[in-house]
Amino acid sequence: MAPGKSPLIDGFQRRITYLRLSVTDRCDLRCQYCMPERMQFLPRTEVLTLEELHRIALAFIARGVTKIRLTGGEPLVRRDMIDLVRALGREIGTGLEELTLTTNGTRLAEFADDLVAAGVRRVNVSLDTLDADRFAELSRRDRLSQVLDGIAAAREAGLRVKINTVALKGVNEQEIADLVAWAHGHGHDMTLIEVMPLGEVDGERIDHYLPLTAVRADLERRWTLTAEDHSTGGPARYVRVAETGGRLGFITPLTGNFCDGCNRVRVTTTGQLYACLGGREQVDLRAAVRSADPGAAIDAALTEAMTIKPHRHAFAIREKGEAPALARHMSVTGG
Numbered sequence: 001m002a003p004g005k006s007p008l009i010d011g012f013q014r015r016i017t018y019l020r021l022s023v024t025d026r027c028d029l030r031c032q033y034c035m036p037e038r039m040q041f042l043p044r045t046e047v048l049t050l051e052e053l054h055r056i057a058l059a060f061i062a063r064g065v066t067k068i069r070l071t072g073g074e075p076l077v078r079r080d081m082i083d084l085v086r087a088l089g090r091e092i093g094t095g096l097e098e099l100t101l102t103t104n105g106t107r108l109a110e111f112a113d114d115l116v117a118a119g120v121r122r123v124n125v126s127l128d129t130l131d132a133d134r135f136a137e138l139s140r141r142d143r144l145s146q147v148l149d150g151i152a153a154a155r156e157a158g159l160r161v162k163i164n165t166v167a168l169k170g171v172n173e174q175e176i177a178d179l180v181a182w183a184h185g186h187g188h189d190m191t192l193i194e195v196m197p198l199g200e201v202d203g204e205r206i207d208h209y210l211p212l213t214a215v216r217a218d219l220e221r222r223w224t225l226t227a228e229d230h231s232t233g234g235p236a237r238y239v240r241v242a243e244t245g246g247r248l249g250f251i252t253p254l255t256g257n258f259c260d261g262c263n264r265v266r267v268t269t270t271g272q273l274y275a276c277l278g279g280r281e282q283v284d285l286r287a288a289v290r291s292a293d294p295g296a297a298i299d300a301a302l303t304e305a306m307t308i309k310p311h312r313h314a315f316a317i318r319e320k321g322e323a324p325a326l327a328r329h330m331s332v333t334g335g
């Protein structure tokens with residue numbers, strides 16, 4: 001933390017050390033659970049410049065944030081994104097401990113070496129199926145081979161890869177064990193995620209909601225799962241799978257609340273700081289970064305964000321036709 005600065009501590013005495021920074025709301029896929037086919041993206045004029053994103057990230061580091069994850073939309077579709085990675089990579093070791101990103105992997109082959117050169121050591125890659133037809137249907141784009149090439153290139157470049165998979169009833173339900181075996185067989189950790197009611201999508205959420213309690217029970221019939229203490233400072237609870245030797249995480253926003261240990265906030269590509277993924281509480285960092293005294297204004301906004309961070313989210317998926325818990329899509333807050 002920078003001298004003279006105070007740490008970010010919320011009203012529940014949780015210290016905020018992790019920033020998820022969205023660099024774009026745009027994406028080259030249209031995953032059905034994330035956004036509608038005809039997603040309305042933001043006009044480019046609304047989006048923060050690279051310099052503004054950089055300045056905001058530095059303000060967080062000065063207040064004790066040690067980990068930054070770049071996300072989106074798809075972070076690697078923003079043209080100048082790698083310049084931001086390089087600029088933030090230079091902060092590693094000066095307070096920032098880790099710079100990482102979450103990507104759909106379609107452009108990883110192109111950027112893997114640059115990411116490593118900039119100081120990135122780990123990436124999360126989202127992959128919900130290994131079946132090309134299912135991938136094309138689920139993401140509405142035929143890109144599975146590109147993603148698999150991207151994952152292979154990332155490993156070759158020296159990046160550690162964690163696979164994130166959203167569990168979806170009637171979509172990849174029957175394939176989850178195969179996905180776990182594939183990920184572990186390739187040396188990747190893997191995390192399963194429950195689908196969350198964020199933003200309008202074309203179908204019914206409840207049709208695809210698959211509680212991870214059921215997935216875990218199914219995997220336990222097949223394999224020996226042993227709970228692990230391992231934590232990445234996030235909401236996942238981990239097990240070791242004896243038969244594959246790999247680590248498997250479960251993120252259960254619906255069946256198991258994990259908010260007590262929350263250490264993070266999110267900033268959208270328009271500079272809205274959301275104190276909680278599942279809440280409406282926000283402060284406007286774009287106004288702050290564009291004010292006459294950005295340093296002081298951002299600092300004041302970060303302090304204010306600590307006073308509005310809620311204790312926990314209140315996601316639920318109960319019935320057909322129900323409105324999303326929040327109107328904003330995951331691609332806006334970046335997961």
Ligand code: SAM
Nearest residue numbers: 034072073074102103104126195196330331335
């Ligand atoms: N495009 C990148 C990707 O897919 O990894 C980064 C952004 S994406 C919004 C981040 C993560 O959110 C992905 O793992 C995606 O599967 C997940 N996601 C998107 N919508 C979701 C939803 N409604 N519920 C749960 N996870 C969701």
Ligand code: SF4
Nearest residue numbers: 027029031034073104
């Ligand atoms: Fe794009 Fe990621 Fe959303 Fe899929 S989950 S549409 S890859 S932002």
